[in-house]
Amino acid sequence: MNLETKYWHLHNHKLFNVLNSAELKEICLITNFKTAKKGEIIYFSHDESNRVYTLKRGTIKIVEIDEKGNEVVKDILQTGDLFGQFTLTNQALDEYAVAVSDYVTCCSFKLDDFERVIERNPALALQYTKWIGFRLKRMENRYANLVFKDVRARLNGFLADWASKEGTNHAHEIILKNYLTHQDIASLICSTRQTVTQLFNELKEKNILDYSRTEIIIKNLAALN
Structure with a gap:
């Protein structure tokens, strides 16, 4: 995928709308894109534990393998959501993402590259922190539902x-x-x-x-x- 196409995919993403044109072009240089059709697996935690993903188009489900080897659906993610190593910490995950809509497009960044970009862009760091907060709030609401x-x-x-x-x-x-x-x-x-x-x-x-x-x-x- 050429830089112009990458730029088109990222320029209206809510995570990156705080960046100017030059900063966004820099992001494009470290971005990889993946596409999948319904039923295809787009991410394995064991194979790609050092990447952060953003969902550009479509809907996916995050499936975790529990201690007994059973597949458990953890979350449904839609356009704009984050997945993968999104906390920027070394988590031990055993999960994968599978496309549930007809077509899915996502972009990914190596963890080290993404950390360096965040360090140089305080506005992006703040935006990223807000996204993590939204994700944690959603998890908190789910736990509250279980209790009440x-x-x-x-x-x-x-x-x-x-x-x-x-x-x-x-x-x-x-x-x-x-x-x-x-x-x-x-x-x-x-x-x-x-x-x-x-x-x-x-x-x-x-x-x-x-x-x-x-x-x-x-x-x-x-x-x-």
């Missing part, structure tokens, strides 16, 4: 949040492209696949939503709040 909400409320909140971010309004209904299995959703809300399936069926019986393997149709968003 039951699984039904967690599922309803998850669906309402998903609808607000990705839903398409059509004839007083909200349509979601369904790229998550019930097991994925169970991992995200700390429940079991059986419980999630049961709750989905209850919501369907109450005519709050309908669902298939390809889409979720929310008929009564207010009932989820």
Whole structure:
């Protein structure tokens, strides 16, 4: 990918909008880009533990391998989000990122290169700190939900949040492209696949939503709040 294309990809990214043209061109020199189609793995922590990633286009899910070797969905990330070694510390991670939208584009930086750029650009360092704060705040909210909400409320909140971010309004209904299995959703809300399936069926019986393997149709968003 040439520098002009890299510049086009990065110039409107929220993380880098504090940089001037010359500084952004410097970033382009240390940037690598990756693309993936739905279902393809775009990042392995073991292979690329020294890189910071930003998601330029599309949606991915972060999957962690637990102590028993099970795959657990940790997070769903969308355009603009950070992943990989985003804390700039030497973490021992066992996770990977897989594309769940039709097309995904992300850019990456070697950890050492990115640290040097941040040291020379205080505005970028501040912007990066804010992004980390948003990520930690999101994690904090998830833990708070575990403590203060039951699984039904967690599922309803998850669906309402998903609808607000990705839903398409059509004839007083909200349509979601369904790229998550019930097991994925169970991992995200700390429940079991059986419980999630049961709750989905209850919501369907109450005519709050309908669902298939390809889409979720929310008929009564207010009932989820």
